Amino acid sequence: MTDTLALIEDLRVQRPNFALEGISFAIPRGTVVGLVGPNGAGKTTAIRALLGLIAPDGGRVETFGLPAGSSRALARTGIVLDQPTAADEWRVSTLGRRIAPFYPSWSEQRFVDLLARLSVPQQRRVGELSRGEGIKLSLATALAQAPELLILDEPSSGLDPASRREIAAIIREFMVDPSHGVLVSTHITAELEGLADELVVLVGGRVADRGPLHEVVEQFAMVRGAGAAPGAPVVGLQRSGEQWSGLIRIDDSAAFGPEVVIDAASIDDIVVHLGAERAELAA
Numbered sequence: 001m002t003d004t005l006a007l008i009e010d011l012r013v014q015r016p017n018f019a020l021e022g023i024s025f026a027i028p029r030g031t032v033v034g035l036v037g038p039n040g041a042g043k044t045t046a047i048r049a050l051l052g053l054i055a056p057d058g059g060r061v062e063t064f065g066l067p068a069g070s071s072r073a074l075a076r077t078g079i080v081l082d083q084p085t086a087a088d089e090w091r092v093s094t095l096g097r098r099i100a101p102f103y104p105s106w107s108e109q110r111f112v113d114l115l116a117r118l119s120v121p122q123q124r125r126v127g128e129l130s131r132g133e134g135i136k137l138s139l140a141t142a143l144a145q146a147p148e149l150l151i152l153d154e155p156s157s158g159l160d161p162a163s164r165r166e167i168a169a170i171i172r173e174f175m176v177d178p179s180h181g182v183l184v185s186t187h188i189t190a191e192l193e194g195l196a197d198e199l200v201v202l203v204g205g206r207v208a209d210r211g212p213l214h215e216v217v218e219q220f221a222m223v224r225g226a227g228a229a230p231g232a233p234v235v236g237l238q239r240s241g242e243q244w245s246g247l248i249r250i251d252d253s254a255a256f257g258p259e260v261v262i263d264a265a266s267i268d269d270i271v272v273h274l275g276a277e278r279a280e281l282a283a
């Protein structure tokens, strides 16, 4: 049994106005990897390449040591994308019977239990579900397949706070088995605290930072001041009237005087300011 569930190495995808430029990261067993970045950073593109839904222009993408998208790898992968994976006219209650033949480990009991737990109306047709209900249905379908690897692209979008917590709890339960692993992309970065072990920050098609979540977060701090621009390096400096703020490497904090305030950085701070820096460089 390999320790790495998924591997992206030097992945390149060229689009007319965008490129994923040599991104690399892995999903080891026993690990939840959070994928964050501004809109258009390339998170969905990387996930689609990992699932074999788009062909890379370079690099290596494997799941379970197999080429991305191979049917043997997909059979062990639960997928929650931003679009429903079932036909609109199918009833939720009959979905299990239609899908089960494709998944040897399908558990109808688990499917029905998850639908009830997530309050997905079982008598509705898939096309009649709200966006949030559709995401919950995708999660129930993914987990009823008894996957080893779970890949979720923005599962929280469209979900109310109680449902977001429920989904985080379900992911934690999934991770009780140390052979499992998760990749989750999200804009609701606070949810990654206490859930993700590793963080990958994508900005403008590149990995801007990655590593154990707390190490990534703790290497940065936020600095705030007023008046003249700071004399030391600040990432993604933003001004609002007299006030300015930005991100700094914690090692650079000694370069600032007592006139500035230095606070812990959040994942959002890191995404916003690395994104702002990238936008400045591209301008």
Ligand SMILES: Nc1ncnc2c1ncn2[C@@H]1O[C@H](COP(=O)(O)OP(=O)(O)OP(=O)(O)O)[C@@H](O)[C@H]1O
Pocket (backbone or CB within 6 Å): 015, 016, 017, 018, 037, 038, 039, 040, 041, 042, 043, 044, 045, 046
């Ligand atoms: N099929 C496509 N053809 C051309 N460009 C595309 C295609 N799909 C995505 N893109 C472009 O690639 C870039 C990255 O898109 P992607 O959906 O991967 O970003 P993302 O990080 O998931 O963004 P968001 O947070 O907004 O969902 C965007 O600029 C997008 O317009």
